[in-house]
Amino acid sequence: xxxxxxxxxxxxxxxxxxxxxxxxxxxxxxxxxxxxxxxxxxxxxxxxxxxxxxxxxxxxxxxxxxxxxxxxxxxxxxxxxxxxxxxxxxxxxxxxxxxxxxxxxxxxxxxxxxxxxxxxxxxxxxxxxxxxxxxxxxxxxxxxxxxxxxxxxxxxxxxxxxxxxxxxxxxxxxxxxxxxxxxxxxxxxxxxxxxxxxxxxxxxxxxxxxxxxxxxxxxxxxxxxxxxxxxxxxxxxxxxxxxxxxxxxxxxxxxxxxxxxxxxxxxxxxxxxxxxxxxxxxxxxxxxxxxxxxxxxxxxxxxxxxxxxxxxxxxxxxxxxxxxxxxxxxxxxxxxxxxxxxxxxxxxxxxxxxxxxxxxxxxxxxxxxxxxxxxxxxxxxxxxxxxxxxxxxxxx
Numbered sequence: 001x002x003x004x005x006x007x008x009x010x011x012x013x014x015x016x017x018x019x020x021x022x023x024x025x026x027x028x029x030x031x032x033x034x035x036x037x038x039x040x041x042x043x044x045x046x047x048x049x050x051x052x053x054x055x056x057x058x059x060x061x062x063x064x065x066x067x068x069x070x071x072x073x074x075x076x077x078x079x080x081x082x083x084x085x086x087x088x089x090x091x092x093x094x095x096x097x098x099x100x101x102x103x104x105x106x107x108x109x110x111x112x113x114x115x116x117x118x119x120x121x122x123x124x125x126x127x128x129x130x131x132x133x134x135x136x137x138x139x140x141x142x143x144x145x146x147x148x149x150x151x152x153x154x155x156x157x158x159x160x161x162x163x164x165x166x167x168x169x170x171x172x173x174x175x176x177x178x179x180x181x182x183x184x185x186x187x188x189x190x191x192x193x194x195x196x197x198x199x200x201x202x203x204x205x206x207x208x209x210x211x212x213x214x215x216x217x218x219x220x221x222x223x224x225x226x227x228x229x230x231x232x233x234x235x236x237x238x239x240x241x242x243x244x245x246x247x248x249x250x251x252x253x254x255x256x257x258x259x260x261x262x263x264x265x266x267x268x269x270x271x272x273x274x275x276x277x278x279x280x281x282x283x284x285x286x287x288x289x290x291x292x293x294x295x296x297x298x299x300x301x302x303x304x305x306x307x308x309x310x311x312x313x314x315x316x317x318x319x320x321x322x323x324x325x326x327x328x329x330x331x332x333x334x335x336x337x338x339x340x341x342x343x344x345x346x347x348x349x350x351x352x353x354x355x356x357x358x359x360x361x362x363x364x365x366x367x368x369x370x371x372x373x374x375x376x377x378x379x380x381x382x383x384x385x386x387x388x389x390x391x392x393x394x395x396x
Contacts, residue, residue, distance in 0.1 A: 002300045009035040014042040015285070015308065016072075016175050022377045024284060024384055025325065028313035036297040037307075043072060043176065045287070045306045049313035051320035051337070053297050057288065057309060058342040064288040064307065065090045066344055072176040072287060072308070072381075084228030086347070087236075094343060100221060101229050102347050104152070104208050110350055117148055117354055121362040129366045129393045136372065136391030141245040144355040145238045149348075153233045154207020159194060166191040167239035168380060174286065175381025195230050208233055232347070240282050241352045243378070243385025244338070248276035248356060249363075250389060251327055253372040258329045263364060272329040273356045278336035279327055281312035284384055286340075311337045312384065368394045 011034040013027050014020060020027040031038055031049040040047050048054045057064050067090045069077025080088045086097045103109070124143045128134055142164065150160040169187035172180050200213035209230055216226040252259045252272070262268050290305045314337045316324040321333070339346035346352070363370065373390030 002295050003298055005300055005302060008037055008039045008046065008299050010041050011038040011047070012041050015040060015047070015310075016043070016178060016180075016381055018379070021284075021379060021381070021384070024312055025316065028310065028316050031310060031313050032317055037299060037301075040308065043308070045072065045308055046301070047285075047308040047310055048297075049310040049317070051314040051317040054309055054311075054314045054337065055341055057296070057307070058337075058340065058344070061090055061094075061343050063291055063294045065291045066094075066286075066288060068289040070286045070288070071174045072306075073173070073181065075177070076173055084222070084225040086229060086232045087344070097221075097225060097229060098343070098347065100212075100215065101232055104211065105348060105351055107350065110354060113148070113152070114354060114358075117144060118358045118362070120144060120147055121355075121358040122365075125359070125362040125366055125393070130395040131393075133373075133390055133392050136249060136389035137242065137246050137386055138388075140359075140391065141249065141389070142238070142242045144245075144359060145241045148355065149237050149241070149351065151204075152208055153237060154204040154209045155234065156202050156204075162190070162194075163234055164238050164242070167235055167237070168378070168383070170235040171239065171283075171382040172380050178381070180379055180381050191231075191234065195227060195234070198227065198230060236346070237348055239383060239385070240346070241348075241355055243282045243383055244277055244280075244352065245356055245359060246375070246386045246389050247280035247282065247384075248273065248360070249370055249391065250372045250375060250386070251276050251280065253370040253391075255327050256369065258327060259369060261329060262360075266361075266364065268329050269357050269360055269364075270353070271331065271333070272360065273353055274333040274336060275327060275329050275331050276356075277338040278315045278321065278331075278333040279325070280384060281315050281336075281338040282383055282385055283338065283340075284312045284382055285310045286382075311340060363393065366393070366395060368396050370394075 013030045036050050036053045038047050048057055066088050069080050071077055086101050165187050169184035172184040173188050175181055203210045212226040212229055215221045216223055262272055285308045288307050290301050290303050292303045294301050318324050339349045371392040375386040376388035378385050378387045
């Protein structure tokens with residue numbers, strides 16, 4: 001027999017406080033301990049953090065929908081409702097648009113660029129090894145996303161430099177209306193303005209965005225769908241991988257035992273990437289909305305309830321990952337939820353892994369160890385990562 005909605009356990013944690021953003025593990029712990037679904041009294045929303053319930057929720061995209069917006073503020077949710085952006089569509093429309101969006105990121109297509117990714121990583125690490133201290137986020141972690149992904153997307157060169165700022169602003173506005181989101185609204189607004197005005201003639205031929213305009217011209221998608229998917233390419237494609245790379249390098253620097261295991265056994269590279277993504281989930285949470293009255297984890301939840309889906313907490317759930325706060329590159333963490341799960345899982349997962357693995361291989365080829373200083377944590381409502389990370393690569 002299900003329990004009443006009012007019986008859902010309450011949790012006073014402020015998910016968007018400075019401390020929760022800078023040290024998210026403590027907030028995840030509070031939510032994990034509170035129950036399989038909890039009421040966030042500060043945010044006036046529900047939250048699901050445990051691994052199995054969250055995985056179940058993300059698979060059920062008919063009851064828990066994205067088309068009513070995925071943010072924690074009503075203004076942007078109303079703006080994005082019923083849009084043609086893959087992130088905020090559901091059902092058959094979502095599946096159709098997602099297939100189009102992901103076509104350039106299928107394994108065969110990515111195989112064609114793997115050599116270029118590795119060469120770019122090799123050249124950058126050659127430049128930095130033995131140079132002394134450098135700023136790791138801008139000079140190393142961002143290099144592959146900015147030089148590979150931005151070119152694949154195909155925006156005009158004058159706009160590519162703006163993609164990092166647009167991405168951070170987008171993820172800030174996914175949170176509630178607070179000072180962080182308000183300060184980045186102008187940058188987000190400039191991205192939306194650029195998106196609406198973009199023309200095929202401005203885009204590099206043969207690139208991902210140019211392909212969207214070609215499909216539009218063939219009548220396979222509408223103009224609004226082509227423009228909507230431009231946002232799917234430019235908003236999430238850079239900062240998530242940049243932050244994940246910075247988190248990984250910092251973890252390996254601070255855990256020399258794990259770095260030495262990696263040097264001794266290069267077959268652990270993929271494991272190291274996945275374990276880093278698990279323990280330092282870049283995207284802390286998105287939201288879903290109940291499309292109808294549903295029964296979930298023993299509770300009756302009415303239609304229209306907004307639920308925070310806490311990816312970062314699920315990856316620290318000891319019910320699924322024993323000793324979850326230990327950084328262990330021998331752990332098989334392939335089923336982590338740093339990239340989400342289900343039909344709305346991150347479209348760029350394969351590309352992000354390719355970039356991170358290529359960079360790590362390049363560093364292993366040339367470096368005895370990584371040294372990092374005190375990072376500057378990004379004040380972002382949604383993303384967990386660094387704005388700056390002092391770094392040094394000690395050559396072999």
